[in-house]
Amino acid sequence: MSILIDGKTRTMVQGLGRDGSFHAGQMLEYGTDLVACIHPGRGGSSFQGIPVFNTAQEAVEETDAECSVVFVPAPFAADAILESANAGVELVVAVTEGIPVLDMSRVVRELDELGTRLVGPNCPGLISPGKSKAGIMPGNIFRQGPVGVISRSGTLTYEVVNQLTLAGHGQSTAIGMGGDPVVGMKYNDFLRLFDRDPETGLVVIVGEIGGSDEQDAADFVSRNFSKPVVGYIVGRSAPPGKRMGHAGAIISGAESTAEAKVGFLRENGIPVADTVEQIVELVSEGLGGRN
């Protein structure tokens, strides 16, 4: 098992530009069940044997795609997400970076009404190792296993996962939820799924400064979550009021500092690592010998 995607998830890619076509190929190589690509004006052609459609509606009608990974450039990305959601796709993964926040606010609201799940935007996507990849994560560093990973960051996720894999701790599903101010699914949405996933034995939460999502997660864990959780928060050395690359990393109030987050997690019984190496130690402890 795993969450959200597995080997049977019928997946499509929206936007066959430079990044989209590269990662569509990578996903195919990883074993993702890629059934369709969408690129206006290229309908009727094929990409590495996969049919290409002009619109999401045609793609879904023809292939029953359930998941779409969006690589469409920022000015058109919000519309592309809405297109897939309105065509009936259940899960949209928006890799695109730089989508205006008000666009995302409108998108998220409409997707809620449609009952479509959204991961991202501005995210590396998600992977259920050995089964399927919907995003841009480097497949080779992942290994199947009991650790769920939820992160707001990209390369930091790889760093953490790489150390976990090297230490022999494989992953059930690893998710980069994106660092923008408005994103689709958040820690709690994933935790709810991990709680019901028998393969997942422990979840690592990788957080950062900005907002209060990590506090919400800690709150959720202390009330509703039955498995061990390990936390890691970056940005302790960030000065207040400075952007650190992610729009999500604006310090906007007292609770959005790394210190506040670390404190809140610990108060709620979640061990928090100071370094990536420590994450591995805490995961080993948490799993208590299980791998």
Place this chain on the structure above:
Amino acid sequence: MSILIDGKTRTMVQGLGRDGSFHAGQMLEYGTDLVACIHPGRGGSSFQGIPVFNTAQEAVEETDAECSVVFVPAPFAADAILESANAGVELVVAVTEGIPVLDMSRVVRELDELGTRLVGPNCPGLISPGKSKAGIMPGNIFRQGPVGVISRSGTLTYEVVNQLTLAGHGQSTAIGMGGDPVVGMKYNDFLRLFDRDPETGLVVIVGEIGGSDEQDAADFVSRNFSKPVVGYIVGRSAPPGKRMGHAGAIISGAESTAEAKVGFLRENGIPVADTVEQIVELVSEGLGGRN
């Protein structure tokens, strides 16, 4: 019994301008259970003994009003309807004339989501004779009885009702649904309620040129309606393509002519009167001696 309003319907008036205050007084006099008035800036005062509030939310919280009659001027009327609906009112009657059609399109959509019923705009409202009046109809011409009346017009409704009353046919509830291109409840919405109302023995549908609401009603009646219906359609002498006062009366296609409507009603077994006098005859026949 009656539909939508009766003597227990807790009603409020929005907009105590010239028309609003006159008709609020008329409604009180008729016996409507007027519990609140809304006029920004006059909150805390009272109107003929009825408390006045600045906002609909306060009014509903304080008085549990269920129905609101809107007299607010056109530029602010759409907002006033939304205000009442969002405050939890179940039925909004919009008397105001001249609300832009796109405003109404947005209003109707939101009220559908909220589950709030809307009569109008640009309508005389509705009356359940002897019980309650929510609108501007002249109360004295109505008499309680078994005839339901649904009309797109104002004075024509009075004309029809007056003849019915003079002939001894009282009314259960009489509704002017308004003649604008976009209105809230239409014939079918009222018919559904009249069908379940034991007091109502027969329904008179007063239609006019424009749109195809009368056809929809005939279709509904032939499938789902258990009581006799009498039709009357005005505008047979209207030349195509001319506005006849009501925005609703633009001839936009073949089915919107009076002839097409009369024909369709008759095909569906609904007797159609040529004159107001004939309505009375057909009602007498339909009721078969009942009054």
Place this chain on the structure above:
Amino acid sequence: MKLEEFQAKKLFREHGIPAPEGIMVTSAPDARDASEKIGFPVVVKAQVKTGGRGKAGGVRLAGSPDEAQEAAEAILGMDIKGYTVERLLIDPALRISGEYYIGITVDRKRKIPVMMASASGGMDIEKVAAETPERIIFQPIDPHRGLRGFEAKKLAFRLFSKKKRAMDTSFIMVRLWQCFNDLDATLAEINPLALLEDDSIMALDAKIVLDDNALYRHPRMEDMRLPTPSDQKELGAKSHGLSYVQLDGEIGCMVNGAGLAMATMDVIKHLGGTPANFLDIGGSSSPEKVVHAMDLLVSDPNVRAILINVFGGITRCDDVANGLVQALSGIDLDLPMVVRLTGTNEEEGIRILSERGINALKDMTGAAREAIRLAREGGGAR
């Protein structure tokens, strides 16, 4: 408020919809100058607020200054469905390889705006709609969210398979919605939307109808009002709170309420007469309104009798009667008149009118019959 083609095209261009840059003129010499500025060939197009101008000869191609001037002379002053041509649009004549249709209006049934598109554009779109409705595709528009790019794209790929054509068209569709929404239109239409030989997409004709109820939000649109003579009479009536439409019958009607006014016209026709107009004086009938209304009726040379039909509801019949008497005292009326008064205090109202020698009845059908009789008997005097 209907706009003329040259106005609608200007608004389209302001919203980023490509449309030919033509010149509006009101005389044949100006048409000649304009055509020379634009370069040949040009199209000379009558500006009238009605369809079917092409079939009526109101659109002509001109290949030279002389031809442009001749075409303008032929078209100016032409009568097209009751509209006299006073203005021409001189447009460059473009090389067209296909004609399509797109339009937006408010769907009364769905209660939201809807975009219609068809690959069968051009003059006969109404015939297409009536005979082969499946050739018109519909896209409902959420009035809060507007027409989205993906919805437009879906429609556009049903008109065109080539990427550039479809994408250009989808952008035009989204802009047409923005134009419709920004201006509070009730209709915005491009017919034909033309595919040109250079593979570009362009609005060759343009139709916009604005929502009169929303004009207060668009003060600059008032400057675009170009009333025709019959419009002017209706507008004048409107400024006095009257809703008036002139027809060509013999019975001048004055009624309170639009539905009752239509019922009155219907009953006249039902009894073999012909209504001269639709005239709704509204809910409250002040003496001034009645005076203005009477002026409208009297100024119509076809009118041979007047029928006033008032239902006293909130307004009492005795008040209406007094108002009528006051109003009529200032008018030298040489036409027979029937007044029908009913509703609140009707007996008293009828008595007041009888005292002044005004024929007043309670019954609408009877009053209409009497007006028709009077029109046939005494109306010959005019």
Place this chain on the structure above:
Amino acid sequence: MKLEEFQAKKLFREHGIPAPEGIMVTSAPDARDASEKIGFPVVVKAQVKTGGRGKAGGVRLAGSPDEAQEAAEAILGMDIKGYTVERLLIDPALRISGEYYIGITVDRKRKIPVMMASASGGMDIEKVAAETPERIIFQPIDPHRGLRGFEAKKLAFRLFSKKKRAMDTSFIMVRLWQCFNDLDATLAEINPLALLEDDSIMALDAKIVLDDNALYRHPRMEDMRLPTPSDQKELGAKSHGLSYVQLDGEIGCMVNGAGLAMATMDVIKHLGGTPANFLDIGGSSSPEKVVHAMDLLVSDPNVRAILINVFGGITRCDDVANGLVQALSGIDLDLPMVVRLTGTNEEEGIRILSERGINALKDMTGAAREAIRLAREGGGAR
């Protein structure tokens, strides 16, 4: 992109929000002239993109031309939280009888915009928010429907009971939303929203932050960019695809990915060192990017050692190593440097670097420790 007060006020006025008509100046004599044009008393206000300017002495009242000039001389060049004052806004000084607060931002938790309003406006609104949160009222805004009149009215009647004040405020609220939405802002704030002695309501201060991701839709906003020196360095970095924030530590960091960059800074601090900057070179690290990034690090006089931390994911470590070698070959580097490479093909990458004499490690904590050591040992040379 943060706007300065005078810019935000101009945009407010364009959206129908009343704000004083002041004059922006950059010199003391111009401040004098402006104050004479406006009439006395005036307020001389430092234009800086940070709060707390009032407490720092950046706002002064002036009752005469001499006082205005003196105030301007005192404030220009002042340092307020690291920002040097280069511009002043000369505003008329108004008679205020109450200070209120309204603002709109996007609520990350609700994922929609929210309007905040408080009767306790003025300088200490953040203190109010922290200590008496019940004195701030919230109104979520549906991003499709916008802030509606009735929602604004509800808020406004909680600030004011008098009709005129409440209705004026509710119109300002709706317009503030329109301004926020039209400009794609992430923050639009009026603090204080002032009740003047003449009973009018006015925006006495104005703050707008625009969404950088949406600037492509607002080309004219680019003209409003007034970068400070430190902004300029960050903007220069951005134009090369780098995300850079200067701090004041000793270890210059270059990392791929924002999260990993923060983790790198954290580990430096955790081990007792101090990061000199945040520098994210993004997913793919081309040689040109590395060159520009190196320039940024080297130009910071505080830097005593460089730590490059790259996780090879999609990008292979050997490619990154080759890129680094190429990039470094053109630079005369007089600082110690530690490279940490891990991920895809890490062994090969480390080998390539070692061949060129570059210290390369696999382990992030180890690399950070080494960089700190080198900074303390050899860094004294600069």
